[in-house]
Amino acid sequence: MKLSYLNDEFFGRLETLALNLRTNLAGFFGGKHLVKTYGQTVEFADYREYMLGDDIRRIDWNLYSRFEKYFLKLFTDERQMHVQIFLDCSASMEKGDPKKAAYAISVAAALGFLAVHNMDKVSFNLMKKNRSTNTTGTIVGKNAFFRAIGELENIEFSDDTDIAEAITSSPNTGTNDGLTVIISDFFTESAWKKAVDYLSYKKRQVMLVQVLSPDEIDPAYMGRVHLIDSESEDLADTKNMKIRITRGMQLAYAEAFKDLVEDLRSFCVSRGAEFFSVSCDKPFEKTLFGDLLKAGIVG
Amino acid sequence: MMKLLLPLGLLGLLSILVLIIIYIIKPNYQQKFISSTYVWKLSLKYAKKRVPMSMLRNILLIICQVLLLTSCAMILTRPYFADEREEPVKEQVILIDASASMYTLSTTGERMTRFQRAINMIQDSLTEAFEDDGLVSLMIVNDNPKYLIQRVDSTNENTLRDALDDLVSSEKGVQCTYGEPNVEAAIDLCEEMLVNNPYAKVMFYTDTNYTLNEDIQDVVNIIDVKGEGEKNAAILEGRVSRTELNTFRFEADIAVYGSVMDIQIALTVNNAVTTAYPNGTTIECFFNYPIPYLGVVETVMLPQDMYTKNDDDSYTLTGEIYENGVAVEQGRYLEIFSYDSAEVSLRNVSGGDLGDSLSFDNSFSYYGGKRADLNIEYCTTLSNPFTRSLLRAAQTTLASKWNYTYKVYENSDSFETEGYDVYVFEHTMPRVLPSDGLVILLDPSGAAPAGSGLRLMEYKTPGMFAAVANHDILNNVNATSIIVNRYMGVTADENYKVLMTCNNVPVVLLNEKERIFIASIDVHNTQSIINSLPFLMCNLLNYFYPETVSGYLFDVNDTVEINGLSDAVTVTSPLGDKTYNEFPLLLSLDLPGQYTVVQNTFTNRQVYTNFYVKMPAAESDIVAVGDFDLYYEPPKLEQYMDEILMYLAIALVALIVAEWWLQSRSQY
Numbered sequence: 001m002k003l004s005y006l007n008d009e010f011f012g013r014l015e016t017l018a019l020n021l022r023t024n025l026a027g028f029f030g031g032k033h034l035v036k037t038y039g040q041t042v043e044f045a046d047y048r049e050y051m052l053g054d055d056i057r058r059i060d061w062n063l064y065s066r067f068e069k070y071f072l073k074l075f076t077d078e079r080q081m082h083v084q085i086f087l088d089c090s091a092s093m094e095k096g097d098p099k100k101a102a103y104a105i106s107v108a109a110a111l112g113f114l115a116v117h118n119m120d121k122v123s124f125n126l127m128k129k130n131r132s133t134n135t136t137g138t139i140v141g142k143n144a145f146f147r148a149i150g151e152l153e154n155i156e157f158s159d160d161t162d163i164a165e166a167i168t169s170s171p172n173t174g175t176n177d178g179l180t181v182i183i184s185d186f187f188t189e190s191a192w193k194k195a196v197d198y199l200s201y202k203k204r205q206v207m208l209v210q211v212l213s214p215d216e217i218d219p220a221y222m223g224r225v226h227l228i229d230s231e232s233e234d235l236a237d238t239k240n241m242k243i244r245i246t247r248g249m250q251l252a253y254a255e256a257f258k259d260l261v262e263d264l265r266s267f268c269v270s271r272g273a274e275f276f277s278v279s280c281d282k283p284f285e286k287t288l289f290g291d292l293l294k295a296g297i298v299g
Numbered sequence: 300m301m302k303l304l305l306p307l308g309l310l311g312l313l314s315i316l317v318l319i320i321i322y323i324i325k326p327n328y329q330q331k332f333i334s335s336t337y338v339w340k341l342s343l344k345y346a347k348k349r350v351p352m353s354m355l356r357n358i359l360l361i362i363c364q365v366l367l368l369t370s371c372a373m374i375l376t377r378p379y380f381a382d383e384r385e386e387p388v389k390e391q392v393i394l395i396d397a398s399a400s401m402y403t404l405s406t407t408g409e410r411m412t413r414f415q416r417a418i419n420m421i422q423d424s425l426t427e428a429f430e431d432d433g434l435v436s437l438m439i440v441n442d443n444p445k446y447l448i449q450r451v452d453s454t455n456e457n458t459l460r461d462a463l464d465d466l467v468s469s470e471k472g473v474q475c476t477y478g479e480p481n482v483e484a485a486i487d488l489c490e491e492m493l494v495n496n497p498y499a500k501v502m503f504y505t506d507t508n509y510t511l512n513e514d515i516q517d518v519v520n521i522i523d524v525k526g527e528g529e530k531n532a533a534i535l536e537g538r539v540s541r542t543e544l545n546t547f548r549f550e551a552d553i554a555v556y557g558s559v560m561d562i563q564i565a566l567t568v569n570n571a572v573t574t575a576y577p578n579g580t581t582i583e584c585f586f587n588y589p590i591p592y593l594g595v596v597e598t599v600m601l602p603q604d605m606y607t608k609n610d611d612d613s614y615t616l617t618g619e620i621y622e623n624g625v626a627v628e629q630g631r632y633l634e635i636f637s638y639d640s641a642e643v644s645l646r647n648v649s650g651g652d653l654g655d656s657l658s659f660d661n662s663f664s665y666y667g668g669k670r671a672d673l674n675i676e677y678c679t680t681l682s683n684p685f686t687r688s689l690l691r692a693a694q695t696t697l698a699s700k701w702n703y704t705y706k707v708y709e710n711s712d713s714f715e716t717e718g719y720d721v722y723v724f725e726h727t728m729p730r731v732l733p734s735d736g737l738v739i740l741l742d743p744s745g746a747a748p749a750g751s752g753l754r755l756m757e758y759k760t761p762g763m764f765a766a767v768a769n770h771d772i773l774n775n776v777n778a779t780s781i782i783v784n785r786y787m788g789v790t791a792d793e794n795y796k797v798l799m800t801c802n803n804v805p806v807v808l809l810n811e812k813e814r815i816f817i818a819s820i821d822v823h824n825t826q827s828i829i830n831s832l833p834f835l836m837c838n839l840l841n842y843f844y845p846e847t848v849s850g851y852l853f854d855v856n857d858t859v860e861i862n863g864l865s866d867a868v869t870v871t872s873p874l875g876d877k878t879y880n881e882f883p884l885l886l887s888l889d890l891p892g893q894y895t896v897v898q899n900t901f902t903n904r905q906v907y908t909n910f911y912v913k914m915p916a917a918e919s920d921i922v923a924v925g926d927f928d929l930y931y932e933p934p935k936l937e938q939y940m941d942e943i944l945m946y947l948a949i950a951l952v953a954l955i956v957a958e959w960w961l962q963s964r965s966q967y
Contacts, residue, residue, distance in 0.1 A: 092335040097334065225331045239336055256341035
């Protein structure tokens with residue numbers, strides 16, 4: 001039976017978490033997202049000169065009496081954000097540690113829940129190989145959300161994933177209207193940075209969530225081992241490697257891992273994206289309150 | 300230079316090959332399924348930074364393991380450092396058996412003695428012995444082995460060869476002895492030599508089949524110098540004994556070696572007193588005696604064994620007996636009541652020379668049948684049975700040494716003062732003491748003889764004796780036990796030595812130079828002298844008339860003490876005559892055969908004493924065997940070997956520790 005954290009208790013805690021969030025989410029979630037474009041809200045944004053064809057009802061007569069020129073009052077526009085969650089469904093997300101896959105799904109579900117709780121739209125895109133598929137469509141409202149959750153629980157993690165290709169080839173990445181979350185372990189040679197850049201070009205908020213198992217953070221095994229990659233096709237696959245793991249190798253692994261995470265983080269910082277790395281053995285509340293809080297998603 | 304005691308231990312180095320194979324064989328990798336090897340692949344480049352150290356560590360580990368296995372292999376080879384002393388020096392110690400049996404002459408082929416053969420063999424071997432800077436020593440193994448030449452090299456080869464030739468030269472004769480070899484002493488000398496050079500070889504040229512222990516078979520070579528056709532019939536020992544009828548029989552222990560021989564035994568008895576010739580005659584016996592077994596000693600008694608007793612108690616004579624040149628008829632049993640001397644010899648059955656290989660043991664002489672006379676004159680004016688008994692006791696005690704005859708003059712002053720060896724004057728003294736013999740004055744009375752240097756004092760009553768001087772004459776004489784009823788003090792000049800006193804008055808004196816003994820005690824009335832005076836008398840006679848030699852039969856190389864009765868003795872030996880003037884004379888008996896000591900008594904009477912020197916019975920066995928027990932210690936290598944082993948062990952332990960440390964560090 002597949003491990004799953006998506007139970008009533010889980011969503012109950014999320015509900016409580018969401019109620020504790022500030023109403024005014026000047027962040028990622030909340031249906032009332034102010035955008036830089038001018039719209040029909042009552043919040044004053046700016047003035048501009050009258051141009052032929054403008055609605056004369058928007059002329060600010062006070063300003064005319066002062067300057068004897070016609071100026072229009074501009075008001076902020078509100079849009080409903082579309083949270084797109086791209087979940088890496090490669091074999092590496094599950095084969096190493098089933099908890100990792102469940103945890104990743106939980107993160108996706110949690111983020112999705114927070115989105116719909118705040119009246120945003122959410123869609124779950126499952127990345128596999130070089131494609132991403134949205135089996136649940138765009139979800140609005142909690143009812144649709146809970147219906148979609150069942151699909152998440154049935155995800156089969158296999159093959160590998162080209163994150164860049166999966167995201168860039170996604171038909172509906174949206175522009176300038178929301179958050180894109182990429183949930184993966186980022187143990188890939190895929191040019192995921194290209195995906196981030198693409199999303200940045202699309203003026204989307206990007207969040208990278210790296211889900212890891214404790215064994216991936218700090219492997220404890222040593223000696224002569226033939227490491228079989230979960231995404232390898234057979235034993236002769238070049239992804240597999242024979243290595244004599246000594247203490248030195250473990251230190252080298254730690255160093256490489258640290259550099260990998262740091263590379264992720266620094267790239268995200270440079271692109272204005274958010275990044276956080278979580279371990280699947282860490283309590284989920286801490287992940288939400290801790291890492292998300294730090295990221296400014298909540299609070 | 301380091302050497303290996305067990306080079307096969309180097310096979311242990313093959314373990315290094317095993318080690319290499321272990322490294323080459325791909326180790327077993329355990330499969331482990333992980334999510335992704337992506338980070339591990341990334342870590343490789345980080346690991347490469349550490350590669351130089353780990354590579355160095357791995358190299359050190361392999362080196363350590365190879366050195367460890369090499370140390371083990373080296374320990375197996377037992378290496379040692381040889382110093383200068385351990386370099387083998389070629390050396391031969393040549394021993395020549397110079398005992399009597401080496402005179403054995405071969406009867407077929409090239410006729411030479413064994414000794415000559417040994418010399419020839421040594422001469423032939425010297426060239427090879429001196430090769431490669433070899434050293435040669437030559438030892439003569441006789442009763443007192445010593446080196447003739449010691450540790451000479453080829454530059455002195457001629458000297459050695461000349462020394463060998465001298466041993467058998469016609470001028471000097473064969474330099475063998477007639478005794479037994481002192482092999483133990485020779486072995487001691489060899490052992491000393493082997494201590495200095497453990498690589499030396501001992502070459503023993505001998506006729507004895509020596510058995511060697513296994514541990515010296517590489518060091519000692521026994522070279523047999525026996526020739527062809529050698530045989531020996533020998534008289535090993537002879538004895539004279541008395542039968543139940545108190546007649547003499549001459550016993551001879553005979554044996555044959557090398558080859559069975561039929562021999563004839565010939566016995567000649569000189570001045571034998573028989574029933575037919577009570578005044579003495581010469582007896583000759585010839586008896587063919589087959590000896591069927593080699594090396595078995597047969598005891599023959601002559602002439603008794605020549606007779607076979609019949610059922611009717613008559614005797615059948617086997618062989619021939621001549622009494623005064625006349626053959627003794629069958630049926631008459633010859634008895635010898637006394638004799639002067641006898642000789643037994645071995646011949647061939649035809650009566651001719653035996654023709655065996657060793658002739659020194661083919662005859663044997665018996666002496667002691669007649670002793671030299673010692674004439675005693677006993678003069679007394681008051682006959683005393685005690686004094687007579689003294690003389691008889693002395694006669695009995697010393698019967699084995701002298702044939703005592705004594706003449707008694709009793710109750711008379713008519714006595715002779717010359718022509719006797721011993722004069723005993725009791726209660727009387729001549730006007731002039733005899734000068735040609737020992738004069739014993741017992742309980743003297745009257746005036747002291749002129750020129751004697753004595754002065755007699757008056758009689759005195761009982762007194763206690765005391766010995767005041769140590770002298771051989773007083774042996775076994777307990778002076779303090781003598782209590783005399785009457786004694787007379789004697790004063791004498793400085794030529795006299797006071798031997799005993801009575802109440803501190805000299806009563807027993809001795810003038811050795813003039814041969815005058817005086818005991819001025821009343822022998823008639825002194826009981827306590829019964830025990831002491833016999834000893835005194837025997838001691839006196841022994842002292843002034845010691846037996847010339849202590850026996851009549853000796854072995855070669857014995858040393859006999861010859862006592863002289865006068866100033867000089869002449870010894871006739873197989874070497875010839877020689878006169879000696881100093882006594883006691885210690886004569887070394889180097890040759891077997893008949894010896895005669897001729898000397899004059901004080902009365903100018905010639906006294907002949909004969910004795911026989913025989914060859915050791917063991918040397919008659921010309922096919923003898925023996926053991927050559929030489930203690931040999933191989934060259935001491937363990938000392939050096941142990942030192943190296945210790946260092947190797949230390950290195951081994953250090954390498955084990957280093958390997959363990961590197962193994963533990965390689966986990967990091």
